[in-house]
Amino acid sequence: IAGITQAPTSQILAAGRRMTLRCTQDMRHNAMYWYRQDLGLGLRLIHYSNTAGTTGKGEVPDGYSVSRANTDDFPLTLASAVPSQTSVYFCASSDGQTGELFFGEGSRLTVL
Amino acid sequence: GQNIDQPTEMTATEGAIVQINCTYQTSGFNGLFWYQQHAGEAPTFLSYNVLDGLEEKGRFSSFLSRSKGYSYLLLKELQMKDSASYLCAVFDSNYQLIWGAGTKLIIKP
Numbered sequence: 001i002a003g004i005t006q007a008p009t010s011q012i013l014a015a016g017r018r019m020t021l022r023c024t025q026d027m028r029h030n031a032m033y034w035y036r037q038d039l040g041l042g043l044r045l046i047h048y049s050n051t052a053g054t055t056g057k058g059e060v061p062d063g064y065s066v067s068r069a070n071t072d073d074f075p076l077t078l079a080s081a082v083p084s085q086t087s088v089y090f091c092a093s094s095d096g097q098t099g100e101l102f103f104g105e106g107s108r109l110t111v112l
Numbered sequence: 113g114q115n116i117d118q119p120t121e122m123t124a125t126e127g128a129i130v131q132i133n134c135t136y137q138t139s140g141f142n143g144l145f146w147y148q149q150h151a152g153e154a155p156t157f158l159s160y161n162v163l164d165g166l167e168e169k170g171r172f173s174s175f176l177s178r179s180k181g182y183s184y185l186l187l188k189e190l191q192m193k194d195s196a197s198y199l200c201a202v203f204d205s206n207y208q209l210i211w212g213a214g215t216k217l218i219i220k221p
Contacts, residue, residue, distance in 0.1 A: 044211075100157045104154060
């Protein structure tokens, strides 16, 4: 089934540890995004990529990094996790034409 | 600053009609989206409005008034499976999506 795959779906992590959330899409979409979703807040954009080889900072980029080596993959790395990064993380992609976003199932991250 | 307001929570009865409002103040406007998100799941696309007026899609309709910075999502013939959060999002002048916090809709039998 075509779509976006995120891994892991859930993870508990000690503060200070490094963590990479993986995101792969098979729809050949140019644009990809990482959001975090916290209770009572809207989806907040962390980083985005309009096309392979380019990335940009969103609303809340501090403490996170991304890379876009090819069209399909867009990993999100927390270099040194902190408890405030406890959240649900969604990867999304867009064909850039309609603006519609297609979301992965989410990765629930708990930093202790 | 940019802001999207929608009610935090609404309750409605199965079989009834409910209207979820969204008001926005953004730097420019290039379209408004509604997404549905069931608890523990990813958001899924419901509708997109870029021109004023009503867009109907089955039991769901979405309305936009750009001059008032206002949209609503209308759900008819409510079913228990419609219990979810409904997210309003606006494309600003830079085609950045600005998201509301979502409206949790509770359907009662």
